[in-house]
Amino acid sequence: MRSTKTLLLTLLLPSLVFAASSDRQSVEPVKIIEQASNINEVQAELGKMLFFDPRLSSSNYISCNSCHNLATGGVDNLKSSVGHKWVLGPINSPTVLNSELNFVQFWDGRAKDLQEQAAGPIENPKEMAFTHNLAVDTISTIPQYRAKFKQAYGSETITMTELTHAIAEFEKTLRTPNSRFDQWLMGDDSAITSTELAGYNTFKAKGCTACHNGSLLGGNMYQKMGIVKKYITDNEEVGRYAVTKNESDKFVFKVPTLRNIELTYPYFHDGAEWDLTQAVITMSDIQLGLPITQEEAESITAFLKTLTGEIPQVTLPHLPPSTIETPRPTVN
Amino acid sequence: MRSTKTLLLTLLLPSLVFAASSDRQSVEPVKIIEQASNINEVQAELGKMLFFDPRLSSSNYISCNSCHNLATGGVDNLKSSVGHKWVLGPINSPTVLNSELNFVQFWDGRAKDLQEQAAGPIENPKEMAFTHNLAVDTISTIPQYRAKFKQAYGSETITMTELTHAIAEFEKTLRTPNSRFDQWLMGDDSAITSTELAGYNTFKAKGCTACHNGSLLGGNMYQKMGIVKKYITDNEEVGRYAVTKNESDKFVFKVPTLRNIELTYPYFHDGAEWDLTQAVITMSDIQLGLPITQEEAESITAFLKTLTGEIPQVTLPHLPPSTIETPRPTVN
Numbered sequence: 005m006r007s008t009k010t011l012l013l014t015l016l017l018p019s020l021v022f023a024a025s026s027d028r029q030s031v032e033p034v035k036i037i038e039q040a041s042n043i044n045e046v047q048a049e050l051g052k053m054l055f056f057d058p059r060l061s062s063s064n065y066i067s068c069n070s071c072h073n074l075a076t077g078g079v080d081n082l083k084s085s086v087g088h089k090w091v092l093g094p095i096n097s098p099t100v101l102n103s104e105l106n107f108v109q110f111w112d113g114r115a116k117d118l119q120e121q122a123a124g125p126i127e128n129p130k131e132m133a134f135t136h137n138l139a140v141d142t143i144s145t146i147p148q149y150r151a152k153f154k155q156a157y158g159s160e161t162i163t164m165t166e167l168t169h170a171i172a173e174f175e176k177t178l179r180t181p182n183s184r185f186d187q188w189l190m191g192d193d194s195a196i197t198s199t200e201l202a203g204y205n206t207f208k209a210k211g212c213t214a215c216h217n218g219s220l221l222g223g224n225m226y227q228k229m230g231i232v233k234k235y236i237t238d239n240e241e242v243g244r245y246a247v248t249k250n251e252s253d254k255f256v257f258k259v260p261t262l263r264n265i266e267l268t269y270p271y272f273h274d275g276a277e278w279d280l281t282q283a284v285i286t287m288s289d290i291q292l293g294l295p296i297t298q299e300e301a302e303s304i305t306a307f308l309k310t311l312t313g314e315i316p317q318v319t320l321p322h323l324p325p326s327t328i329e330t331p332r333p334t335v336n
Numbered sequence: 337m338r339s340t341k342t343l344l345l346t347l348l349l350p351s352l353v354f355a356a357s358s359d360r361q362s363v364e365p366v367k368i369i370e371q372a373s374n375i376n377e378v379q380a381e382l383g384k385m386l387f388f389d390p391r392l393s394s395s396n397y398i399s400c401n402s403c404h405n406l407a408t409g410g411v412d413n414l415k416s417s418v419g420h421k422w423v424l425g426p427i428n429s430p431t432v433l434n435s436e437l438n439f440v441q442f443w444d445g446r447a448k449d450l451q452e453q454a455a456g457p458i459e460n461p462k463e464m465a466f467t468h469n470l471a472v473d474t475i476s477t478i479p480q481y482r483a484k485f486k487q488a489y490g491s492e493t494i495t496m497t498e499l500t501h502a503i504a505e506f507e508k509t510l511r512t513p514n515s516r517f518d519q520w521l522m523g524d525d526s527a528i529t530s531t532e533l534a535g536y537n538t539f540k541a542k543g544c545t546a547c548h549n550g551s552l553l554g555g556n557m558y559q560k561m562g563i564v565k566k567y568i569t570d571n572e573e574v575g576r577y578a579v580t581k582n583e584s585d586k587f588v589f590k591v592p593t594l595r596n597i598e599l600t601y602p603y604f605h606d607g608a609e610w611d612l613t614q615a616v617i618t619m620s621d622i623q624l625g626l627p628i629t630q631e632e633a634e635s636i637t638a639f640l641k642t643l644t645g646e647i648p649q650v651t652l653p654h655l656p657p658s659t660i661e662t663p664r665p666t667v668n
Contacts, residue, residue, distance in 0.1 A: 065418045086397045090422035
C-alpha cells in the first residue's frame with residue numbers, strides 16, 4: 005500500500021510541480037532565471053579567456069574580472085571601481101551575473117547589449133585606459149589567440165567586433181538559476197520560510213514590484229533615483245540625462261537587478277549604502293514615500309536573500325603567453 | 337605474429353619506461369616535479385578562498401591572485417607588481433607555481449616557508465597595505481569563514497597562524513608536473529625534439545646547471561646577480577644583504593626556478609628582460625663569462641620551453657559576503 009502511494013506520488017509529482025510552476029509564474033510579478041541556452045561554446049570559451057585577460061588594459065593589470073569579479077557575485081564590492089593608476093570610477097560596478105537579461109547595459113543604458121558594453125571599459129581612461137586598436141593589436145600577436153578566433157569566427161583576423169562578441173558570449177553563460185525563491189516560484193512551498201514569504205508579500209504590498217519585477221527584479225526600465233524625495237548624494241552622475249540631454253532624464257537610471265543582492269553590496273549607483281535593510285528603508289522613503297517599519301524592512305531583506313541563485317562554477321583559463329611582438333604594458 | 341609482438345611490447349613497456357626513468361633521473365642534474373601529496377583538502381580549500389579574497393587588502397581590491405595570477409603562470413607579467421594606490425613594488429613577482437619547493441621564500445630568502453611568506457604582502461604598505469590584525473578581524477566577521485576555520489583547524493577563533501597556514505596549504509597544491517621535459521626524464525624519448533635535447537645538452541655544457549638544477553632548476557641556493565660581470569640595472573634591491581647585512585651578500589638573490597619560464601616573463605629580479613633568448617645570453621655573459629651564439633641561446637630557449645608543465649585547473653571560489661560588522665575597505 006505504502007509503495008503504491010509512493011509510486012503514485014512519484015508519477016504525479018512532476019505534473020503537480022509543473023502545474024504549480026505555471027500558476028505561480030503566471031500570477032506573480034517575478035519570473036524565474038532560466039538556464040543559459042543557445043551558447044556557442046567555442047566563442048564562450050574564447051570569451052572567458054578575454055574576460056580574464058589583463059592584456060586588454062593598458063597596464064596589463066586590469067581585466068574584466070577585476071571589477072566584475074566572479075568570486076564575489078560579479079562585482080568588486082567597492083563604492084566605485086579602482087581603475088588605471090588607481091583612479092576611482094564615477095559609479096558602482098553592476099554585476100555581470102544575469103546581465104544579459106538587462107534591457108540595456110550600463111546604469112544609464114548607453115549600450116544596447118553586452119557586446120556593445122564590453123567595448124566601453126577597455127578604452128575608458130578611468131578603467132582599462134587602453135585603445136581598441138591596441139587591444140586588438142595585443143591579442144593579435146598571440147598565436148594561440150589567433151587560432152581560437154579562427155576556430156570561433158572563421159578568421160585569424162581579429163577586430164573589436166569578434167573580441168567583444170566573444171566576451172559577451174561568455175557573459176551570457178553567467179546565469180544564476182535555481183535560487184530558493186525560484187524554487188518557490190516553480191511550486192516548491194518548502195523552498196522559502198514563512199518569514200521570507202511574508203517579506204515577499206510586503207515587498208509586493210509596498211509597491212516595490214512596480215520597478216523590481218520580471219526575472220531580474222529590475223533591469224527592464226529606467227526610473228528616477230528619488231521619485232518622491234530627492235536622493236542626497238555627493239556622486240556627480242546624472243544618469244540617463246548624459247545620453248539624452250533631456251532635463252527630465254536627470255538622475256534617471258536603469259533599475260538595478262535584485263538577483264544575488266546579498267552579494268553585490270554596496271548598494272545604489274553611488275555605492276553609498278552597505279546595509280541591505282537600510283537600503284530597503286531608503287528606497288521605501290525616496291521612491292515610494294511610504295513609511296516602513298524596521299521589522300518590515302528586515303522581512304523584505306529576508307526575502308531578498310532568497311534571490312541568491314546557483315553561482316556559476318568558473319575554472320580559470322590558462323592564458324597563452326605574450327610574444328616578442330606583443331606590446332608591453334604601460335603601467336604608468 | 338604482429339599481435340604477439342604488440343602484446344610483448346605492452347607487457348615490457350612499463351618496466352622499460354621505469355628503468356629509463358630511474359636511469360635518467362639518477363644521472364641528470366634536473367629532477368621531475370612530483371604531484372603534490374599529503375595535502376589537507378579542507379585546509380587547502382579554505383586557503384584557496386583566502387588566496388582569492390581581496391578583503392585581505394586594505395582596499396579590498398588586491399588579493400594574492402592579483403600578483404600571483406593563476407591564469408598567467410602564477411605571476412602578473414609585469415616588471416614589478418602594482419600595489420595599494422598603484423604603488424609599484426621594488427622587485428619582480430616570483431611565481432607561486434611549485435613555490436613550495438623553493439628552499440626559502442622571496443628573492444632574498446627572508447621567509448623560511450610559504451606560511452611565513454603569506455604574511456608578508458598583507459601588511460606590506462606597497463602591496464596589500466593592511467595589518468595582520470585588520471585582516472584577521474575582517475575574516476572573523478564572516479560566519480561562513482568562521483565555520484570553515486572551525487572545520488579546518490578545530491576552532492572558530494582565527495589568527496594569522498591558521499590564516500597563513502591555509503593559504504600555504506592551497507599553494508602547495510600548485511604543482512606543474514608532467515612537462516614534456518619531465519616525460520623525457522622519465523624515459524619517453526619522443527617527448528622532446530632533437531633540437532630541444534641539443535638545447536638541454538648546451539644548457540649543461542655551458543654550466544647553467546651549476547645553479548639551475550634539481551626539480552625547480554633553481555630555488556635551492558643563493559647566487560650573486562653578476563658573478564663575472566656587474567649586472568647593470570636601475571633597480572635598487574640589494575638582495576640577501578638586506579637580511580644579513582654582510583657586504584658579500586650584496587646583489588645575492590635566490591636562484592629563480594626555470595619551471596614554466598615561458599609563462600613568467602619578464603625575467604630577472606628587476607623584470608628588465610622580456611625576451612627569453614636574450615635573458616639566456618645575458619646570463620651566459622654575466623654569470624658564466626662565456627661567449628654564446630644566438631643559435632646556442634635559441635636552442636637553450638627551445639629546451640626551456642619544454643619545462644612548461646600541466647598548470648593546475650583552479651575553479652574560482654565563491655567568497656562569502658561581508659556582514660555589517662566587516663570593516664569597510666579603505667581604498668584611498
